[in-house]
Amino acid sequence: MQKISKLAVLTSGGDAPGMNPCIRAVVRTAIYNGLNVVGVKQGYKGLIENDMYDMNKRSVSNILNLGGTILKTARCLEFRTDEGMETAYQNLKAQGIDALVVIGGDGTFTGALRFSKKYPDIQIIGVPGTIDNDLYGSTYTLGFDTATNTVIEAIDKIRDTADAHDRLFFIEVMGRDSGAIALRAGISCGAEAILLPEVETAIDDLIASIKTGHLNKKSSSIVIVAEGDKHGGVYDIAKMVEKEVEHYDIKVTILGHLQRGGSPSSFDRILGSRLGFAAVNALIAGETQHMVGLRANEIVLTSLEEALTSHEFKLEDDLMQMAHILSI
Ligand code: ATP
DSSP states (O other): OOOOOEEEEEEOSSOOTTHHHHHHHHHHHHHHTTOEEEEETTTHHHHHTTOEEEEOGGGGTTOTTOOSOTTOOOOOGGGGSHHHHHHHHHHHHHTTOOEEEEEEOHHHHHHHHHHHHHOTTSEEEEEEBOTTOOOTTOSSOBTHHHHHHHHHHHHHHHHHHHHHHTEEEEEEESOSSOOHHHHHHHHHHTOSEEEOTTSOOOHHHHHHHHHHHHHTTOSOEEEEEETTOTTOOHHHHHHHHHTTOOSSEEEEEEOGGGGTOSOOOHHHHHHHHHHHHHHHHHHHTTOOSEEEEEETTEEEEEEHHHHHHOOOOOSOHHHHHHHHHTTO
């Protein structure tokens, strides 16, 4: 087995709270094991532009509590091309780097797998970092818990004003292809309805349930809309409902990018630390083309191939049933 001596770490795609604790764990675990570590700025863009720097234990001091990523992140079209990949490979070789930890979502893993198949002498381990919680191979992804807590805090505040004025609020949350944040935030805040990309929404049913809520003397209603809902944007849905529901003053709020920021929760700090630690240990053990994930509170390795081709319905049945029953 080839022994690695120098590894690089990068964050790619959308930023997610918990990436910094993970970077810290990667750097310190690597140094503990006698490896050299390089930080790559702005994901795959930094590999192509040779934007890398040597890291030491102190490079990651006091970052556990920081949202975002100290390495910065980017979306990089050039890495999708053979020429871009070749440049990245030459830059890694020139620096004597033989292992890579990539922290990101499915796009990042797709790039990592393609790259690793072309250049198998660079070992690669992926860490699932995305607020969407939509990756096979890990029950939770980095950032999801913090983002959900941020959404809950915002909706609790909106509920106060909704209640004071008998208002119906439509609140759009992130999740183009995944209703994970919407579902958990909806249950946690007692939303009257939750519209998810995974489920076809019947607008008539939504209107009927809002009317029933009013008859049942609900003083306010909150409808959470995941941004990927098939009916279009939250404004379109609010307009459809407004025509039929007269008793509420209707308002729309889009939570937007505030969902990505903020200090990582305890859960994301621990998860980031565990996954970073596990990623380096996997590389030292000779693993490549795998991701580290959390399942049943155990760290497990899943091949990138399997992670990218398997589809698991991640929204739990009991949560879906409960969301409806508990909000009547
Ligand atoms: P998030 O889930 O937060 O959006 P992500 O990792 O899925 O994160 P993407 O923008 O989809 O974010 O992908 C990140 C980067 O991975 C892209 O900017 C690109 O550099 C690289 N990448 C994505 N798909 C491929 C591909 N098919 N080949 C090579 N590189 C790719």
